[in-house]
Amino acid sequence: MASLLRFAATPDDYRQLAKRRLPRFLFDYIDGGAGDELTLTANQRDFNQWRLRQRVLCDVSQRDTRCQLFGETLSLPVVLAPLGMAGLYARRGEVQAARAAKAVGVPFCLSSVGICGYTEVSQNSEKPCWFQLYMLRDRGLVSELLERVWAQGCRTLLFTIDLPVAGARHRDQRNGLLDQGLAGKFSKAWQLLQCPQWLYSVGLRGKPHHFANLHQHSGVPSDIHRFKQWLDEQFDPSVTWSDIAWLRQQWPGTLILKGLLDQQDVAPACDSGADALVISNHGGRQLDGAASSISQLPLISQAIDGRMPLLIDGGVRSGSDILKACALGATAILAGRPWAWALAAGGQAGVEQWLRRWQNELSLSMALCGIRELSQARDTLMPA
Ligand code: FNR
Numbered sequence: 001m002a003s004l005l006r007f008a009a010t011p012d013d014y015r016q017l018a019k020r021r022l023p024r025f026l027f028d029y030i031d032g033g034a035g036d037e038l039t040l041t042a043n044q045r046d047f048n049q050w051r052l053r054q055r056v057l058c059d060v061s062q063r064d065t066r067c068q069l070f071g072e073t074l075s076l077p078v079v080l081a082p083l084g085m086a087g088l089y090a091r092r093g094e095v096q097a098a099r100a101a102k103a104v105g106v107p108f109c110l111s112s113v114g115i116c117g118y119t120e121v122s123q124n125s126e127k128p129c130w131f132q133l134y135m136l137r138d139r140g141l142v143s144e145l146l147e148r149v150w151a152q153g154c155r156t157l158l159f160t161i162d163l164p165v166a167g168a169r170h171r172d173q174r175n176g177l178l179d180q181g182l183a184g185k186f187s188k189a190w191q192l193l194q195c196p197q198w199l200y201s202v203g204l205r206g207k208p209h210h211f212a213n214l215h216q217h218s219g220v221p222s223d224i225h226r227f228k229q230w231l232d233e234q235f236d237p238s239v240t241w242s243d244i245a246w247l248r249q250q251w252p253g254t255l256i257l258k259g260l261l262d263q264q265d266v267a268p269a270c271d272s273g274a275d276a277l278v279i280s281n282h283g284g285r286q287l288d289g290a291a292s293s294i295s296q297l298p299l300i301s302q303a304i305d306g307r308m309p310l311l312i313d314g315g316v317r318s319g320s321d322i323l324k325a326c327a328l329g330a331t332a333i334l335a336g337r338p339w340a341w342a343l344a345a346g347g348q349a350g351v352e353q354w355l356r357r358w359q360n361e362l363s364l365s366m367a368l369c370g371i372r373e374l375s376q377a378r379d380t381l382m383p384a
């Protein structure tokens with residue numbers, strides 16, 4: 001497998017390698033989307049509605065793929081998106097991915113439903129990473145979580161706003177990941193989380209808890225089945241913009257809202273005190289039939305009019321996709337599945353290799369479009 005890793009060129013190549021390694025339910029959990037996966041498909045496909053302009057004789061001998069975000073320099077405009085349960089994709093998965101992100105010079109965002117805890121990930125990646133959170137019904141727990149990661153040096157909170165309820169993910173339903181099974185019998189998928197051999201392979205055997213960020217708080221059930229039920233009940237569909245105002249008071253650091261997709265939500269988002277927005281449909285995992293992220297970028301970018309950094313995720317699969325997103329007004333993109341597949345295929349080395357491939361592809365695309373830095377990206381595009 002390690003030798004095959006060397007030949008992986010695209011996210012789909014890592015995906016094929018990941019498919020060989022992961023149990024079916026886990027591969028599907030990563031790969032799948034909601035409903036008929038129309039939005040999942042559209043996310044990727046709609047990048048093709050734009051063409052890059054091939055320009056010649058522009059002296060592109062020096063190119064710079066770096067960008068500035070919240071006073072930091074990123075070696076390329078990419079952030080590793082929060083992914084739940086990533087510690088099951090490879091041994092101490094979040095730690096390996098965070099190390100890779102650090103080595104290449106881009107931020108890593110830890111999901112609140114990650115396996116490894118914030119302390120472990122930040123300590124091992126030698127840099128405090130970003131932290132992602134959903135609004136939980138237990139606001140006391142939200143405050144506690146924020147205080148805890150702040151004390152560990154976290155200064156960037158990514159707050160996910162597109163999950164008032166969980167989307168209908170058919171693959172997860174078929175694989176038994178979502179329900180607790182019949183007559184008290186638990187699904188195969190959750191049984192795997194109790195399987196000593198598997199837990200050993202991902203570095204969890206002997207660890208008292210699986211979801212370290214949440215499990216370290218009192219009152220959170222340690223039994224995996226009761227935990228799942230508790231988590232389902234914690235998602236809070238009553239959240240409104242006034243909860244974001246509350247959150248703003250709780251969090252003194254950078255606050256990013258992730259999951260905006262409609263132009264009409266831009267005004268309240270700008271008034272909410274957030275520092276940045278991520279256009280996202282949760283990688284097509286929530287509302288099937290919703291617009292693709294990239295199709296919304298021009299309108300939302302226009303509505304924001306430079307008031308705050310705008311990020312985007314969903315379907316970014318190459319360096320030229322990154323350039324298109326920047327050309328349409330994004331400061332940076334978040335990548336989800338690509339790092340999950342690279343991690344499952346090759347651990348830290350896989351993620352590092354994938355990131356360097358994208359940096360190289362971005363640089364090549366810039367050269368062929370005749371630009372030297374990303375501030376010139378707006379000149380590179382035309383409609384298909
Ligand atoms: C996600 N996503 C997600 N988002 C979030 O805010 N918190 C989370 O815990 C998760 N978990 C998660 C797990 C898996 C397996 C996937 C694929 C996605 C959404 C994620 O952060 C991001 O929005 C999408 O993955 C972006 O789309 P692409 O890059 O996967 O196409």
